[in-house]
Amino acid sequence: xxxxxxxxxLEMARLERECVQRIAAKLAARNEGQASQTLRKTTMNDxxxxxxxxxxxxxxxxxxxxxxxxxxxxxxxxEEQEYYDNxxxxxxxxDKGSTAEAAVSNLxxxxxxxxxxxxxxxxxxxxxxxxxxx
Numbered sequence: 399x400x401x402x403x404x405x406x407x408l409e410m411a412r413l414e415r416e417c418v419q420r421i422a423a424k425l426a427a428r429n430e431g432q433a434s435q436t437l438r439k440t441t442m443n444d445x446x447x448x449x450x451x452x453x454x455x456x457x458x459x460x461x462x463x464x465x466x467x468x469x470x471x472x473x474x475x476x477e478e479q480e481y482y483d484n485x486x487x488x489x490x491x492x493d494k495g496s497t498a499e500a501a502v503s504n505l506x507x508x509x510x511x512x513x514x515x516x517x518x519x520x521x522x523x524x525x526x527x528x529x530x531x532x
Contacts, residue, residue, distance in 0.1 A: 447530050450526055450529060450530050451530065453526065454523060454526055454527065454530075457519060457522060457523055457526070458523070460519065461516060461519045461520070461523075464512055464515050464516050464519065465512075465516060467512060468509055468512040468513065468516070471505055471508055471509050471512065472509055474505060475502055475505035475506060475509065478498055478501045478502050478505065479498075479502050481498055482495060482498040482499060482502065485498070
């Protein structure tokens with residue numbers, strides 16, 4: 399005998415399996431998508447970290463160049479001061495002496511500015527390193 403209830407129950411079981419399979423497929427796709435997003439985020443973070451390290455390398459080169467320039471200016475300032483000190487007193491009070499004094503003063507200002515710049519660069523390095531470390 400044909401029982402409609404059995405057919406309905408079988409159809410309901412089939413639909414339930416299909417529904418469970420669709421849900422499982424969606425969950426798997428979502429998990430896979432989240433995993434790939436996590437991978438992308440990690441990869442992007444890694445690439446940003448590498449870019450920061452590359453920038454830090456350039457900053458270190460710039461810092462070395464500033465320190466080298468500062469050293470050269472200190473040498474030139476000392477030479478200019480020695481030139482002034484070895485002038486006869488009559489020249490020290492004249493145009494040559496004033497020019498030498500102004501040069502020494504300006505070189506001292508430039509050296510102080512380079513000291514500040516090196517300090518700022520060192521602070522930038524510290525902040526960038528903190529960004530890499532998280």
